[in-house]
Amino acid sequence: MKVLVFGLGKSGRALLSFYKDKAELWVYDDKEVDLEKLGLEFGKLEFYNPDVDYDLLALSPGPSPDHPVIKELRKKGISIKGELEIAYEHLKGNILAITGTNGKTTTTSLLKAMVEKQFSRTFVAGNIGIPLIGYVLDSKEGDSYVVEVSSFQLETMVDFSPSISAILNITPDHISWHGSMEKYIDAKFRLWEKGFSKQKKIFNADQSFLLDQIIQRYGTTEEFYSFSTYKKLDRGAYMEDGILYLALDERVELLALKDLALKGEHNLSNALAASLMASLYGVKTEIIAEVLKEFEGLEHRYEVLEELKGRRFINDSKATNVDSTLPALKSALRPTVLIAGGMDKKVPLAPLFEAWNPAIKHLVLFGETKLQLGELAKGICDVYIVDNLEEAFSKAMDLSKPGWDILFSPACASWDMYENFEVRGEHFKKLHGRLR
DSSP: OOOEOOOOOSHHHHHHHHHHHTTTEEESSSSSOOHHHHHHOOEEEEEETTOOOOOOOEEEESTTOOOOOHHHHHHHHHHHHHHHHHHHHOOOSSEEEEOOOOSHHHHHHHHHHHHHHSSSSSEEEESSSSSGGGGGOOOOTTOEEEEEEEHHTTTTOOOOOSSEEEEEOOSSSSSSHHHHHHHHHHHHHEEEEEESSEEEEEEETTHHHHHHHHHHSOOOOOTTEEEESSSOOSSSOOOOOOOOESSSSSSSEEEEEEGSSOOSSSHHHHHHHHHHHHHHTTHHHHHHHHHHHOOOOOTTEEEEOOOOOTTTEETTTTTOSSSHHHHHHHHOOOOEEEEOOOOSOOOOOGGGGOOTTEEEEEEESTTTTHHHHHHHTTSSEEEESSSHHHHHHHHHHOOOOOOOEEEOSSSBTTTSSSSSSHHHHHHHHHHHHHTT
């Protein structure tokens, strides 16, 4: 078997590890490839040769479907599969899959915490943590795999049918990668293409756009479960009068909203989604409630740092689009300097300013989108344009006073300047640490 592994990040290297004793291997990456170094770890490898008749193109999730090499191999009729799909074909155990524009990582982590309290062999994978293919060789029947699934991973998906699956929300994102909003939406809905009737499918009943898409595609919501922060549901999870409920065979009270460790309306949705998925998987209600009381959140997602120089610092680097920054803006109560900007994903940025919180006194911008955001912010608040995060942090310190917040919530991807949002967030935290 001749396999070309495309992309040499975490997923690509996991694919090489999986196939190294099963196939003849070729590799491709747009960055320079050190075959000798790779060979020491994965055995004999060759760089991509267009004249080889490959049996399989094994894709990492990052490369665009319009990449010339991928397009050429597609023309030749070569089988193209993503790492996640290859893992699914060989994995033993049950998959609980979560996708959506925002909230995936928090919901995935929360669900994993719930499931592992009852089922010891529980693992997290996909767009968070270890690539799913990395678990295949040691997987066992009865294992539980909680998988965060991105639109990049779903783009090429043909054969993927989790036991339980959820679409949390859909808003404009990654348009430059997918080519259009329609293609982005189609990618998300590939989650339910295979084994539709066998999956327990969950959606956000509060998002009218998502509900409309489901009705348009399937004609009904009868085969679905849903969650809502304000609607009473017969089949799902919801909040009513400050109490979180599960409504499946019967209505069961989970806990009071005041006891939920995760704060913010967006996190209430994530908590309801995770609770519903856990309950459908058989996790006891008391375990779900216990985790909801304990789980406080994730690094880089509205992470409140130590107060220094009289100022509170909030690292929200994981806010890689407008919709993920909006909850942070709504949460601002003290006078705040917002640091934002990053890679241009060709999505609308104007919604960031449509319901501006007057607590946001100054806006400091950097990255590819800085001028575009600056134009949109004119007349709304004071705007300052800088070249990088270090300058932005320094400017925010100059503009703020003791008793203020400095909020780093970029509303844009990190890839114009950083490898990922984690590296960007760590840079912000390092700058914060220098104040000690």
